[in-house]
Amino acid sequence: QVQLQESGPGLVKPSQTLSLTCTVSGGSISSGSYYWSWIRQPAGKGLEWIGRIYTSGSTNYNPSLKSRVTISVDTSKNQFSLKLSSVTAADTAVYYCARDRLSEGGNHFDYWGQGTLVTVSS
Amino acid sequence: SSELTQDPAVSVALGQTVRITCQGDSLRSYYASWYQQKPGQAPVLVIYGKNNRPSGIPDRFSGSSSGNTASLTITGAQAEDEADYYCNSRDSSGNPLFGGGTKLTVL
Numbered sequence: 001q002v003q004l005q006e007s008g009p010g011l012v013k014p015s016q017t018l019s020l021t022c023t024v025s026g027g028s029i030s031s032g033s034y035y036w037s038w039i040r041q042p043a044g045k046g047l048e049w050i051g052r053i054y055t056s057g058s059t060n061y062n063p064s065l066k067s068r069v070t071i072s073v074d075t076s077k078n079q080f081s082l083k084l085s086s087v088t089a090a091d092t093a094v095y096y097c098a099r100d101r102l103s104e105g106g107n108h109f110d111y112w113g114q115g116t117l118v119t120v121s122s
Numbered sequence: 123s124s125e126l127t128q129d130p131a132v133s134v135a136l137g138q139t140v141r142i143t144c145q146g147d148s149l150r151s152y153y154a155s156w157y158q159q160k161p162g163q164a165p166v167l168v169i170y171g172k173n174n175r176p177s178g179i180p181d182r183f184s185g186s187s188s189g190n191t192a193s194l195t196i197t198g199a200q201a202e203d204e205a206d207y208y209c210n211s212r213d214s215s216g217n218p219l220f221g222g223g224t225k226l227t228v229l
Contacts, residue, residue: 037218039220046221063217096164105171105172106153107152107210108167108170109155109171113168
């Protein structure tokens with residue numbers, strides 16, 4: 001059973017960089033044909049896809065965040081990471097990591113972390 | 123357009139059938155996946171592909187698609203089905219895209 005766990009600071013100051021790590025257990029991050037995604041959800045609002053990294057290391061980002069986002073992978077630690085620069089209060093949200101699997105005619109997120117709340121405040 | 127539109131709220135009487143819809147141009151080319159989210163919890167995949175349920179998801183959940191509309195149907199809704207439901211597909215660039223979510227109330 002694959003499990004994902006987010007970790008990182010719960011409080012980030014405005015204009016600084018938000019950094020989160022997702023640790024994958026129960027399977028190798030580099031096996032199989034999977035993307036590994038970051039998704040966020042502001043309080044009381046819907047889900048927003050941030051970006052993803054493929055097992056090869058290639059990345060895709062949400063155009064609305066692309067200029068501020070970097071996703072990387074460390075296969076030796078079975079982890080992938082998110083960096084979001086120049087944060088503002090609008091970046092306050094619960095951040096989820098998820099496994100993104102290609103399926104017939106689309107994709108789906110079959111495993112999710114429990115989520116971690118990141119607050120941007122001075 | 124690269125949007126997925128869902129009704130903000132839907133209600134259903136206990137034991138009745140409810141359909142939650144998701145509209146978007148990308149749904150003409152791609153299947154939607156559907157996620158159930160209860161307060162304070164991470165989303166859970168309930169339907170993916172043409173009409174596939176992950177292990178552990180009750181068979182009262184089913185999916186369908188026609189034209190630019192994908193639907194999640196709950197046949198015989200239970201109290202525990204009260205939750206937010208999100209559809210997911212792709213945008214015009216092929217990147218994942220979520221609908222705005224539908225809050226389901228079971229009366």
